Amino acid sequence: MELEAAKTLGMAIAVGFGVLGPGIGLGILVSKALEAIGRNPEAAGKIQSTMYIGIAVTDALAIFALVVGFIIKFT
Amino acid sequence: MCTALGRAFLIMENGIHIALSAELLGTLWGIPITNALVTTWASMALLFGLVFLLRRKIKLIPGRIQTAVEWGLEVVANYVEEALGSPERARRYFPLIATIFIFVLFLNELAFLPIFGSVGFFHGHEFTPLLRPGTADLNTTLALSIIAFLTIEISGILTLGVLKYGSKFVNFKAGFIGVLVGIVELIGNLARLISLSFRLFGNIFAGEVLILVISSFAPLLAPLPFILFEMFVGFLQAIIFALLTLAFIQIAVAEPHEAH
Numbered sequence: 001m002e003l004e005a006a007k008t009l010g011m012a013i014a015v016g017f018g019v020l021g022p023g024i025g026l027g028i029l030v031s032k033a034l035e036a037i038g039r040n041p042e043a044a045g046k047i048q049s050t051m052y053i054g055i056a057v058t059d060a061l062a063i064f065a066l067v068v069g070f071i072i073k074f075t
Numbered sequence: 076m077c078t079a080l081g082r083a084f085l086i087m088e089n090g091i092h093i094a095l096s097a098e099l100l101g102t103l104w105g106i107p108i109t110n111a112l113v114t115t116w117a118s119m120a121l122l123f124g125l126v127f128l129l130r131r132k133i134k135l136i137p138g139r140i141q142t143a144v145e146w147g148l149e150v151v152a153n154y155v156e157e158a159l160g161s162p163e164r165a166r167r168y169f170p171l172i173a174t175i176f177i178f179v180l181f182l183n184e185l186a187f188l189p190i191f192g193s194v195g196f197f198h199g200h201e202f203t204p205l206l207r208p209g210t211a212d213l214n215t216t217l218a219l220s221i222i223a224f225l226t227i228e229i230s231g232i233l234t235l236g237v238l239k240y241g242s243k244f245v246n247f248k249a250g251f252i253g254v255l256v257g258i259v260e261l262i263g264n265l266a267r268l269i270s271l272s273f274r275l276f277g278n279i280f281a282g283e284v285l286i287l288v289i290s291s292f293a294p295l296l297a298p299l300p301f302i303l304f305e306m307f308v309g310f311l312q313a314i315i316f317a318l319l320t321l322a323f324i325q326i327a328v329a330e331p332h333e334a335h
Binding site for chain 2: 056057060064067071
């Protein structure tokens with residue numbers, strides 16, 4: 001297999017598997033936040049802002065996979 | 076959209092050209108000058124210009140814009156004080172948190188001006204843009220992350236003293252498990268360097284690539300919702316960087332908890 005094809009394939013596999021975990025994690029995170037808001041609508045503001053922090057931290061893991069994919073393909 | 080059209084024209088000629096590291100523009104006394112560095116300097120100049128311009132206009136009885144800005148800063152100051160506990164600690168760390176937020180926000184949002192990515196130099200068929208989003212270069216985000224990391228560690232040492240702060244990581248009293256937990260804590264703290272820098276870099280750079288790819292097949296109207304989304308992402312990432320630095324400082328200055 002030539003190098004370019006291997007690089008593209010490597011990037012696709014890395015990013016594909018890499019966003020699997022954070023995707024599931026984000027779903028669980030937001031669903032729990034929605035549940036909490038449903039049980040206690042008064043605390044919605046606080047829950048929402050903590051949810052955004054959690055989303056950003058979990059998103060970062062998917063971004064790491066993406067950056068590794070870029071490094072594989074473009075260097 | 077002008078940028079998108081310009082890029083689409085180039086992409087038709089050359090194929091999509093994605094540069095992971097910022098392109099070199101020249102050297103100044105041996106230091107390489109990249110286009111992201113030029114952007115960062117331009118943003119700094121703009122911010123300083125704004126500061127010196129607005130200094131005289133601060134009145135004791137504020138007009139509407141001044142009230143709005145003061146309200147915004149007060150919200151952040153109250154949040155910092157609530158997170159850190161005491162007003163003097165808040166006064167000590169608030170400038171850094173607010174500066175990180177404003178600087179990162181400025182760098183991220185400035186990237187959507189039409190001159191970014193489209194004005195540059197041609198070397199034969201290669202195009203080097205003159206301006207590139209400041210945070211789309213890992214060097215900038217790594218520098219910010221190192222500043223945040225040093226502040227966190229030094230704040231812990233200043234508040235607790237070297238021995239007490241060190242006992243969070245090297246903990247022989249709690250037995251073997253304590254030593255392992257200490258090592259894990261240490262690695263986690265060091266990993267913050269990488270996580271902070273890569274989070275910001277990855278988000279902004281991936282946004283750039285996304286808009287590039289969209290421009291390559293539908294340059295006229297389709298990039299618009301993505302550009303709006305990326306502006307929101309830039310704003311969110313600025314908040315997250317400052318917020319995480321604040322949270323880590325809060326963890327660092329907290330007393331080490333007793334044995335379970």
